[in-house]
Amino acid sequence: MYCKKNLKKEVYGMKRIKIFDTTLRDGEQSPGCSMNIEEKVEVAKQLEKLGVDVIEAGFAIASEGDFKAVKAIANEIKSCTVASLARATKVDIDRAYEAVKDAKYPRIHTFIATSDLHLEYKLKKTKDEIIAITKEMVSYAKSLCDDIEFSCEDATRSSHYFMVSVIEAAIESGATTINIPDTVGYTTPNEYYDLIKFIKENTKGIDDVSISVHCHNDLGMAVANSIAAVSAGADQVECTMNGIGERAGNAALEEIVMALKTRSDIYEYETGICTEEIVRTSELVSYITGVKVQPNKAIVGANAFAHESGIHQHGVINNRSTYEIMTPESVGLRENNLILGKHSGKHAFRDKLQKLGYDLNEIELNRAFIEFKDLLDKKKKVYDTDIVAIVRNETIPYDEIVKLHAFNIHSSTETATSASVKLKIDDETYENVEMGDGPVDAAFKAIQRVIGVQIPLSKYQINAITEGKDAQGETVVKAEYDGLEFTGHGLSTDIIESSIEAYISVINKIMKDSVIYNEMKERLEQVKVQGVS
Numbered sequence: 001m002y003c004k005k006n007l008k009k010e011v012y013g014m015k016r017i018k019i020f021d022t023t024l025r026d027g028e029q030s031p032g033c034s035m036n037i038e039e040k041v042e043v044a045k046q047l048e049k050l051g052v053d054v055i056e057a058g059f060a061i062a063s064e065g066d067f068k069a070v071k072a073i074a075n076e077i078k079s080c081t082v083a084s085l086a087r088a089t090k091v092d093i094d095r096a097y098e099a100v101k102d103a104k105y106p107r108i109h110t111f112i113a114t115s116d117l118h119l120e121y122k123l124k125k126t127k128d129e130i131i132a133i134t135k136e137m138v139s140y141a142k143s144l145c146d147d148i149e150f151s152c153e154d155a156t157r158s159s160h161y162f163m164v165s166v167i168e169a170a171i172e173s174g175a176t177t178i179n180i181p182d183t184v185g186y187t188t189p190n191e192y193y194d195l196i197k198f199i200k201e202n203t204k205g206i207d208d209v210s211i212s213v214h215c216h217n218d219l220g221m222a223v224a225n226s227i228a229a230v231s232a233g234a235d236q237v238e239c240t241m242n243g244i245g246e247r248a249g250n251a252a253l254e255e256i257v258m259a260l261k262t263r264s265d266i267y268e269y270e271t272g273i274c275t276e277e278i279v280r281t282s283e284l285v286s287y288i289t290g291v292k293v294q295p296n297k298a299i300v301g302a303n304a305f306a307h308e309s310g311i312h313q314h315g316v317i318n319n320r321s322t323y324e325i326m327t328p329e330s331v332g333l334r335e336n337n338l339i340l341g342k343h344s345g346k347h348a349f350r351d352k353l354q355k356l357g358y359d360l361n362e363i364e365l366n367r368a369f370i371e372f373k374d375l376l377d378k379k380k381k382v383y384d385t386d387i388v389a390i391v392r393n394e395t396i397p398y399d400e401i402v403k404l405h406a407f408n409i410h411s412s413t414e415t416a417t418s419a420s421v422k423l424k425i426d427d428e429t430y431e432n433v434e435m436g437d438g439p440v441d442a443a444f445k446a447i448q449r450v451i452g453v454q455i456p457l458s459k460y461q462i463n464a465i466t467e468g469k470d471a472q473g474e475t476v477v478k479a480e481y482d483g484l485e486f487t488g489h490g491l492s493t494d495i496i497e498s499s500i501e502a503y504i505s506v507i508n509k510i511m512k513d514s515v516i517y518n519e520m521k522e523r524l525e526q527v528k529v530q531g532v533s
């Protein structure tokens with residue numbers, strides 16, 4: 001189900017601003033936000049539903065994983081342009097093209113720095129050399145792909161006249177979009193407005209290409225700067241969901257889109273974003289990365305539409321617009337309804353999911369329905385958010401090499417905690433026991449003992465999905481292996497089970513592409529032969 005707005009013609013008199021989403025490139029690049037290929041594809045599918053114009057799917061040269069993810073997204077996505085980033089070198093551009101070439105609308109996004117600082121200390125190149133490289137590399141990219149975006153890295157600290165020469169070289173060589181990034185989040189709304197105006201007024205050929213803006217949030221002005229640039233004539237805004245990104249992040253997509261929409265009285269611009277998909281997209285990105293959204297975050301924070309004070313509540317009851325400038329429904333915030341009927345069947349369950357915006361295939365639906373029935377036995381009141389948590393937990397596919405079979409915990413204040421964990425691995429069952437500092441520590445140690453590999457965690461976090469002591473606990477764990485970061489999830493009304501599931505899911509993700517699987521199999525063979533573990 002795609003956003004109908006994509007099919008809609010421009011509203012008369014409103015300029016359509018293109019939304020370039022870089023959650024999967026600039027966002028994912030920031031610490032703690034890594035995603036694997038399946039997770040990136042899931043986010044890309046949701047971005048397509050959200051109605052973004054361009055998905056920057058990754059930096060293909062950065063790693064084999066990045067390359068495969070960009071390629072998988074290029075093959076999957078049909079209604080957005082799919083871009084890959086590339087430095088201004090042939091190897092980068094070749095790799096980017098190889099990754100996006102099968103997309104319905106492929107784009108190569110190549111960049112080179114233009115500030116004196118970067119030229120002197122990073123690139124060690126002269127200005128003439130930068131212009132020559134720009135010409136050569138943009139022409140080369142153009143020989144492969146029609147849609148070429150060119151960025152002047154650190155634009156906001158670059159000499160304006162030099163940048164104009166570089167941009168003219170890029171346009172002459174075939175660039176179709178010119179991006180002016182505030183790489184270090186240094187500019188201010190007025191200054192950025194003037195810069196975009198200056199480029200528009202002084203660059204040959206600029207009216208034949210799109211101007212893009214890309215702001216980082218180091219001074220907390222990324223959204224304001226982006227909107228100032230739009231007012232100055234920018235055609236495309238680069239942003240990320242929840243504002244994730246390098247250091248203080250990138251401009252938040254949801255804030256830019258809702259600011260333009262809510263203040264359409266002063267901004268005569270529209271976007272193709274289906275704003276009702278904003279919350280779902282935000283939740284998915286937060287779930288997959290394991291990075292929680294701060295409660296007071298504009299648009300998507302848990303408190304963004306909450307009215308705590310009596311005066312505000314009174315006003316909102318009489319007329320919502322007293323304290324609400326946009327409706328929760330307009331960003332897709334749902335009411336958290338109680339699910340009645342322990343006896344509801346699969347059809348009713350499917351209907352409910354569709355109302356919540358989830359269209360599952362038969363296998364996913366069956367799995368989620370079993371979990372739902374199971375939850376009804378354990379929890380007195382089941383809410384919409386419980387179902388959404390189940391669906392999230394069930395729909396992102398990963399190979400389950402290791403499965404939890406059973407566990408047994410002995411925990412007391414008098415003796416050390418012990419945990420015995422039984423795992424199913426390739427149809428055989430293995431068990432081990434360990435002592436630990438509390439049940440979670442003991443259980444994780446027992447798992448490590450079974451698989452014979454140490455997988456230390458860099459993050460462990462548990463959150464209740466709803467209120468009440470029978471709430472489902474959603475666990476997020478992160479582990480690093482071979483320089484890569486992996487995220488695991490668990491969901492259960494039993495927080496120990498939820499923690500164990502999360503740990504096992506991170507182990508499974510690591511095993512998929514690493515030697516750990518072979519190490520574990522060797523150890524399990526020994527266990528079988530020696531009869532001990």
Ligand code: KIV
Binds near residue numbers: 179
């Ligand atoms: O911030 C930046 O300058 C970038 C470019 C590579 C577009 O992310």
Ligand code: ZN
Binds near residue numbers: 026181183214216246
């Ligand atoms: Zn950036």
